[in-house]
Amino acid sequence: SGAKVVQAFSYRKKINIESFSRINRENLEINVQATKVVSSIGPTMSVIRALGIALILWYGGMLVSQGKLTIGTLVAFYGYVDMFFRPILMITMFYNTLQSTLAAAERVVDFLRWEKEEDYGSIDKMPEKGEIEYKNVVFGYDERIPVIKGVSFRVRPGERVAIVGPTGSGKTTLVNLLLRFYDPWEGQILIDGMDVREYKLDALRKSIAFVSQEPILFDGTVYENMTLANSSISKEEVIRMLEYLGLKEIIDKLPEGLDTKILEGGKNISMGQRQVISYIRALIVNPKILVLDEATSSLDLYTEEKLQKALEKISKGKTMIIIAHRLQTIINSDRIIVIHNGRIVEEGTHDELLEMKGLYARLYESQFAKITT
Ligand SMILES: Nc1ncnc2c1ncn2[C@@H]1O[C@H](COP(=O)(O)OP(=O)(O)OP(=O)(O)O)[C@@H](O)[C@H]1O
Ligand SMILES: [Mg+2]
Incomplete structure (x- = not known):
């Protein structure tokens, strides 16, 4: 039966290693996917911003040359658009960090709540009869x-x-x-x-x-x-x-x-x-x-x-x-x-x-x- 124990243990170990590497693989795939999504948000926002600016300069430039808009107004408008896009870019940059932080925070809260709920009794002595x-x-x-x-x-x-x-x-x-x-x-x-x-x-x-x-x-x-x-x-x-x-x-x-x-x-x-x-x-x-x-x-x-x-x-x-x-x-x-x-x-x-x-x-x-x- 000694051999059986050894077998049982190395078998369990194998299962552990297998399930560990499976979970690891899944984790890797999900992380790669998440990174793909997150890293595509930044460039997309930059492209939208650049297109917006190009549009303003092109259409605004036309209006200025036609005398319908002053240069000052165009520059001010350009400034405002830039001011609008910068924080949005910042938000997309922090979004990833924010998500993982929230997930971690959730776990911390879960853990604290679990600890508290578990042990609320007040009797500190061992039972005498054992019924x-x-x-x-x-x-x-x-x-x-x-x-x-x-x-x-x-x-x-x-x-x-x-x-x-x-x-x-x-x-x-x-x-x-x-x-x-x-x-x-x-x-x-x-x-x-x-x-x-x-x-x-x-x-x-x-x-x-x-x-x-x-x-x-x-x-x-x-x-x-x-x-x-x-x-x-x-x-x-x-x-x-x-x-x-x-x-x-x-x-x-x-x-x-x-x-x-x-x-x-x-x-x-x-x-x-x-x-x-x-x-x-x-x-x-x-x-x-x-x-x-x-x-x-x-x-x-x-x-x-x-x-x-x-x-x-x-x-x-x-x-x-x-x-x-x-x-x-x-x-x-x-x-x-x-x-x-x-x-x-x-x-x-x-x-x-x-x-x-x-x-x-x-x-x-x-x-x-x-x-x-
Ligand atoms: N940690 C767990 N999470 C989810 N389901 C569980 C868990 N532990 C046991 N079960 C399920 O609860 C049921 C009862 O399991 P339990 O371990 O109490 O059976 P048992 O009578 O002790 O069986 P055995 O004689 O094989 O030890 C089973 O259907 C089992 O799959
Ligand atoms: Mg049992």
């Missing part, structure tokens, strides 16, 4: 296309709920809303009875350990990446945590252990090691709520089992939402919520849901059963 409630939540990424179509459920403090459903059914989206990466169109999400929007963003995100299968890694050592949230945690403490979770040997496989430098995007860090990094991150903050978005790709059974055991230790006494793909994590949950097309369609324990012979039973037969064999 979660979704109330008629409706949300979509694109206007008028809802992805979550009225979802309500409650997770009691300390309960472990698994969310399952076909791909694209809205599971990750549900979690994104809890962490306020987006806000719902309608309905509410409550933590300990308070709307998530009432928490300060910083306090909210600190109160939820979000373990994604592919944690974001930053430049620096493995140790630094583990202790982002609290750099006062010593290396000895991290080692103790690793031993407690039974994960030390996974990190020991790295050439310099905790001091290993993470290369760009973490290409020298295995999937299992990434997982260890996010587990330690979660343990360091030690919040009441743990959210886990399991990736579909599986690790080798040995590592899988170690991580599973570590997770049991980390999740002790925590409210837990797992977007689950593995049968083991699903069966170990107190309750399973089945999502389909942005709605909850079934809810219950593994046995109850199998009994229903509905979507869960079908998913179980086609997916989960296969993954564990």
Whole structure:
């Protein structure tokens, strides 16, 4: 599975490079077009001006020679026409700059507004119980296309709920809303009875350990990446945590252990090691709520089992939402919520849901059963 990870990464990199050069090309073409238009405005205006002056001199000269116009009036008229054209020329020259400045200004305003709207809550402390409630939540990424179509459920403090459903059914989206990466169109999400929007963003995100299968890694050592949230945690403490979770040997496989430098995007860090990094991150903050978005790709059974055991230790006494793909994590949950097309369609324990012979039973037969064999 190591090779798979490498493949997945170089593939993604290729996609990135491809889309980057595509966007670059498009940008170039649009810029060339814009420059063509802008640079044609200046000369056109100059030609019109020159023609105007020629016309005045020709027609005015005729009138002067016929004695119908004095030289003084002609000169004055010429002066006025010139005074009229000069500012117009200036405007066309500045028009380009003005346009790009306005576009930039728009972005600045957008950014300022976004920053302000995002964080208006006032509750600064972490929730004590860790109770979660979704109330008629409706949300979509694109206007008028809802992805979550009225979802309500409650997770009691300390309960472990698994969310399952076909791909694209809205599971990750549900979690994104809890962490306020987006806000719902309608309905509410409550933590300990308070709307998530009432928490300060910083306090909210600190109160939820979000373990994604592919944690974001930053430049620096493995140790630094583990202790982002609290750099006062010593290396000895991290080692103790690793031993407690039974994960030390996974990190020991790295050439310099905790001091290993993470290369760009973490290409020298295995999937299992990434997982260890996010587990330690979660343990360091030690919040009441743990959210886990399991990736579909599986690790080798040995590592899988170690991580599973570590997770049991980390999740002790925590409210837990797992977007689950593995049968083991699903069966170990107190309750399973089945999502389909942005709605909850079934809810219950593994046995109850199998009994229903509905979507869960079908998913179980086609997916989960296969993954564990
Ligand atoms: N950032 C986004 N912008 C626009 N649409 C999105 C975005 N993220 C997800 N979607 C769309 O929302 C729908 C739900 O996606 P979501 O990621 O929540 O599914 P999921 O249940 O987590 O699927 P999977 O099991 O594959 O992870 C999909 O149709 C997806 O295309
Ligand atoms: Mg998902």
